[in-house]
Structures are given as C-alpha cells and as structure tokens.
Amino acid sequence: MRKLASFAVALFLVAVTASGVGAEPLAITPFYTFNQNPLVQIYGLPAAENSVVQPAGRGWGLLAFDVANSDVDDENARERLLLDGESERTTLAFRYGVAENLELGFDLPVVAYNGGIFDGFIKQWHRFFGLPQGNRLISPDDRLLFLYERDGEERLRMENATFRVGDVRLNGAWQLYHDRSVNPRALALRASVKLPTGSSSRLTGSGSTDLALWLTGSDDYQLPGKWGHATLFGALGGMGLTDGDVLKGQQENLVGFGTVGGGWSPRDFIAFKVQFSGHTAFYKDSDLSELTSPAVQLLFGGTYAFTPSTTLDIALSEDIIVGASPDVALHLGLGQRF
Incomplete structure (x- = not known):
C-alpha cells in the first residue's frame, strides 16, 4: 500500500508537468456510478451525469465497469441481514443529441455476483488507513451469500453465482441553461425510466418500473497562471418506484438522491x-x-484523456454511512464522443 501511495504521488507530479493532448480544456463531470449495494443497484438510482447535453447530431458512449464488495452481518430479535459477496456491473451507455438542447439515450447493464477476490485486499486497505474492519476479520473469504430473515421467515436468499442482463434504462435530458463560455456554467433537467428486464430472484433487477427526475449543474473556473481550471458540480432529484419483487411490503415508493463534488484539471x-x-x-x-x-458515499479519483474525445474515469468509493453501501467499490468508465 505504501508503494501504491508513492506511485500515486509520482503520477500526480508527472501529470502536472507533462504536456496536454490538445488545446481544448478537459470537461470535469461526475463519475458515472451509483450505490452498488446489491439491494439498491437493482433499482433505477441514476448517476448525476453531465450538466451539458450532447449537441444536435453528436453522441457520447460509455463502457462502465463497477466492482463492489459487501460485508454486512446484522441482526436483532426479529431480523437478520447478511450481505457477503462481490458484484460486477458492466454498463453500456449511449447519449445522442436529437435536437438543439435535447438528448436521448439508454443504459444496458450486465450484472454478475460471485464470491470475489478482493476480501484480502480490502482488509489490508482498511488496516493501512485505520478504517473499521466490521465483520471482515471473522467472515469467510470469497463467500457469496445474500440473506434476509424476518420473524422466522426467509424473505431473501441467494448463494449461487450469476451473470445476467439487468434492468434497461431509457434516458432523456433538456438543456435549461448554458452560457457558452470557455469556462461554462450549465444546468440540465434529466430523466430516466428503468424497465423490469432483469431477474429479481437473482438480484439483477427489482421487478419494478422506476422513474427518476433530477437537475444537474456545474460551474467551471479558470485558475490563475498555469494552474488549469476547476469545476464544481452537483445534482438533486427524486424517484418514483412501482412495487417490486424484492422484500415485498418493505420497499419505499419515493426516494430522494443527490451528488456534490468538484475537480481540478492542471x-x-x-x-x-x-x-x-x-x-x-x-x-x-x-x-x-x-x-x-x-446512504452516503465518498468517491475519489480522476479522468485521463487519451485524446480530446476519448477519456477514462478511475474512482474508488468508501461508505460514509457504514452498511448502507459497499465497503469499497472500484469504478472504471471509458467514454467516447462521436
């Protein structure tokens, strides 16, 4: 871990002193990911997304990969919840500007669950940074078991590895404001509909149809000298969910969500x-x-541009509210503008 930290510092110094790939500033946008808790990612919780919609006749594609490791074991006199396993979600996303200020698109996910390989790494990660280990020191390594019992009734149980198509999402966005400056300020209204195309019994879908509506905005600032530019971004919205098949009778039908963050491009x-x-x-x-x-997650990482049109996002996430989201998750997102 100390070698990894040293490598990260060295990479940072190289990034600050190296030459860029082009004259166009790199757009700083939110990471295209969300809570990968196996009982949450089955719903239509959206990523914050870009506050600038695709121009008419232009498109953007993304191949995203999220690996999350969960280790929850809690019980009381009436209930027990055990979430021990690893999820891998691969998403093909596409957005296209169909008219001025109007964007349409879709997300096609493939979801896998297995025992995973990162239990040992996460123990070392938590030990290095002095983070709580929870149940990891006593839980079997590389186990897959999702279990929920209530009043002696087993309401959820999954212990077999799976690899299936998840719930497809249809997306749209309307550009509410864009000042068209070199360091833009922008606001967009976004919406998505999640369809029940996955399997609720294998936790690749929820069985519900979910509608999400949210505002996403950003403000970019040119920094003095050769310090590049910085961006603040945020999103706020809500979801309406029909009744699904997972933990029937306990699912909420209204959920709020939000994101706040920023970035620096030297x-x-x-x-x-x-x-x-x-x-x-x-x-x-x-x-x-x-x-x-x-649930609240902290995500940190960055974006690397291979060309002005091709970028790679790399991020790690840590749960701020323990148990509501996975201990550690890795996000990779390869984006391409067309």
Whole structure:
C-alpha cells in the first residue's frame, strides 16, 4: 500500500508537468456510478451525469465497469441481514443529441455476483488507513451469500453465482441553461425510466418500473497562471418506484438522491475529482439501519484523456454511512464522443 501511495504521488507530479493532448480544456463531470449495494443497484438510482447535453447530431458512449464488495452481518430479535459477496456491473451507455438542447439515450447493464477476490485486499486497505474492519476479520473469504430473515421467515436468499442482463434504462435530458463560455456554467433537467428486464430472484433487477427526475449543474473556473481550471458540480432529484419483487411490503415508493463534488484539471489531459453521492432509504419497516438509513458515499479519483474525445474515469468509493453501501467499490468508465 505504501508503494501504491508513492506511485500515486509520482503520477500526480508527472501529470502536472507533462504536456496536454490538445488545446481544448478537459470537461470535469461526475463519475458515472451509483450505490452498488446489491439491494439498491437493482433499482433505477441514476448517476448525476453531465450538466451539458450532447449537441444536435453528436453522441457520447460509455463502457462502465463497477466492482463492489459487501460485508454486512446484522441482526436483532426479529431480523437478520447478511450481505457477503462481490458484484460486477458492466454498463453500456449511449447519449445522442436529437435536437438543439435535447438528448436521448439508454443504459444496458450486465450484472454478475460471485464470491470475489478482493476480501484480502480490502482488509489490508482498511488496516493501512485505520478504517473499521466490521465483520471482515471473522467472515469467510470469497463467500457469496445474500440473506434476509424476518420473524422466522426467509424473505431473501441467494448463494449461487450469476451473470445476467439487468434492468434497461431509457434516458432523456433538456438543456435549461448554458452560457457558452470557455469556462461554462450549465444546468440540465434529466430523466430516466428503468424497465423490469432483469431477474429479481437473482438480484439483477427489482421487478419494478422506476422513474427518476433530477437537475444537474456545474460551474467551471479558470485558475490563475498555469494552474488549469476547476469545476464544481452537483445534482438533486427524486424517484418514483412501482412495487417490486424484492422484500415485498418493505420497499419505499419515493426516494430522494443527490451528488456534490468538484475537480481540478492542471493539464488538458488529466483531472482529479472528488464527490459525495447519497440517497434516502429504499426500504422501511425494519429496525436494521443497513436497510432503513440513508446512504452516503465518498468517491475519489480522476479522468485521463487519451485524446480530446476519448477519456477514462478511475474512482474508488468508501461508505460514509457504514452498511448502507459497499465497503469499497472500484469504478472504471471509458467514454467516447462521436
């Protein structure tokens, strides 16, 4: 871990002193990811997304990969919740400017669950940074078991690895404001509909149809001298969910969510970003905080531009409210403008 930290510092110094890939400033946008808790990612919780919609006749594609490791084991006199396993979500996303200020698109996810390989790494990560280990020191390594019991009834159980198409999402956005400056200030209204195309029994879908509506905005600033530019971004919205098939009777039908963060681009080919993303609870009628508490995640990492049109996002996330989201998650996002 100390070697990894030293490498990160060296990479930072190289990034600050190296030449850029082009004259166009690198756009700083939120990481295209959300809470990968296996009982949350089945719903239509959206990423904050860009506050600038695609120009008419232009498109943007993304191949995103999210790996998340969960280790929750909590119980009381009536309930027990056990989430021990690893999820891998691969998403093909596409956005296209169909008219001035109007963008349409879709997300096609493929979701896998297995015992994983990162349990040992996460223990070392938590030990290095002095973070709580929770149940990891006593839980079996590389186990897959998702279990929820209530009043002696087993309401959820999954222990077999799976690899399936998840719930497809249809997306749209309208540009509410864009000042068209070199360092733009922008605001967009975004919406998505998640369709129940996945499997609720294998936790690749929820069985519900979810509508999300949110505002996403950003403000960019040119820094003095050769310090590049910085961006502040945020999003705020809500979701309406029909009744799904997972933990029936305990699912919330209204959920709020938001993101706030920022980034710094010292050169035209690299940016360093940090963001906080959170949402209200997706479940009710439980005394287990892992089900009924809001979730907040810290994400940190950056964007590397191979060309002015091709970028790679790399981020790690850590749960701020323990148990409501995975301990550690890795996000990779390869984006391409057309």
